[in-house]
Amino acid sequence: MDTTARRTLLQKKIAERGSMLVAFSGGVDSSLLAVLAREALGDNSRCVLLDSPVVPREAIDEARRIARDYGLTLDILPVAVMDDERFTKNPTDRCSWCKKNSVVVLKRRAGELGFSCVADGINVSDTGEHRPGLTASTKEGIIHPFLDAGLTKSDIREIARAGGYSFWDKPSAACLSSRIPYGDAITGEKLAMVERAEAFLHDNGLRQVRVRVHGTVARIEVPKEEMHALLDMHAAVAGTLRGLGFSYVTLDLEGYRSGSMDEVLAAGPQENLIE
Known part of the structure; x- marks a missing residue:
């Protein structure tokens, strides 16, 4: 068809x-x-x-x-x-x-x-x-x-x-709760930290990004082809995320993938994608 x-x-x-x-x-x-x-x-x-x-x-x-x-x-x-x-x-x-x-x-x-x-x-x-x-x-x-x-x-x-619709290639998004490991309480403070961190990265040209929260550690996922761009502004990224409340800022070398929080589960749910 x-x-x-x-x-x-x-x-x-x-x-x-x-x-x-x-x-x-x-x-x-x-x-x-x-x-x-x-x-x-x-x-x-x-x-x-x-x-x-x-x-x-x-x-x-x-x-x-x-x-x-x-x-x-x-x-x-x-x-x-x-x-x-x-x-x-x-x-x-x-x-x-x-x-x-x-x-x-x-x-x-x-x-x-x-x-x-x-x-x-x-x-x-x-x-x-x-x-x-x-x-x-x-x-x-x-x-x-x-x-x-x-x-x-x-x-x-x-x-x-x-159809010529402007949104056809828009990156997949997901509920902010998907940035927090299962079993760790979802709080307004954690959600706000993630939201502000990802907004900063989007404003600096990264379209597809996730900031995962592991205690006070931020684990950033971007597509592998965008890692160099992120590393080029590493000082600004680290400084900004620390200012938001993270103690450590890391880059996930495996890159962006949907549902990475589920990898610790034998057969777990995927991100609640917002399409």
């Missing part, structure tokens, strides 16, 4: 719903879903971005920009994930507890609007990973149009590229 046929099938799946609330993050997957829902359903589509300390402020700013550029109606609503100890204690299934809290807010908003469903950007590529959040959202009735249409992450990026 070519890209045009994939897009046509996806729009058909969306149109069949009649109305749709899109769980929106500003990532590639949810942005494409939101744009196509707007095209297929018009005012019977709407986006909701759930705001909490695990979402970087720069991600919210970017989501607002995409919504503005593509004429999307966007609500930004709070979700109190940090009030749930089942999440903040950081078990290996933390994503399921976050998702359960999120679904309550999303379904309430869909009900207020009289919309038939809540949809997210989950796709075929996600089903090959252990994703507690996916399992929880499916049980709670969230629909997955990309999954229904049999689309992978690469299919989604290709549809977005062919």
Whole structure:
């Protein structure tokens, strides 16, 4: 099936719903879903971005920009994930507890609007990973149009590229809690340190970066081809991250990889990617 046929099938799946609330993050997957829902359903589509300390402020700013550029109606609503100890204690299934809290807010908003469903950007590529959040959202009735249409992450990026959408090559992002090892409590202080550290690195030209927190040690992951750029500004990086509260600043020589915190598990969950 070519890209045009994939897009046509996806729009058909969306149109069949009649109305749709899109769980929106500003990532590639949810942005494409939101744009196509707007095209297929018009005012019977709407986006909701759930705001909490695990979402970087720069991600919210970017989501607002995409919504503005593509004429999307966007609500930004709070979700109190940090009030749930089942999440903040950081078990290996933390994503399921976050998702359960999120679904309550999303379904309430869909009900207020009289919309038939809540949809997210989950796709075929996600089903090959252990994703507690996916399992929880499916049980709670969230629909997955990309999954229904049999689309992978690469299919989604290709549809977005062919459509000329600016977000088609946007790097994958992930909830800030994924920077903290399982079993270490998730706190507002740790999340803020990670957010500020990664924002500094992004501002200095590194697109794909993770700052993992191991006690007072920052373990930085960037793609191997960007390591030289990071090392060229090592003094500024070390000084800035120490100023944020880290005692030691390290570079992971294996480079960036999604879900590196799961490598200590026999078969653990992947990062909760924000697409």
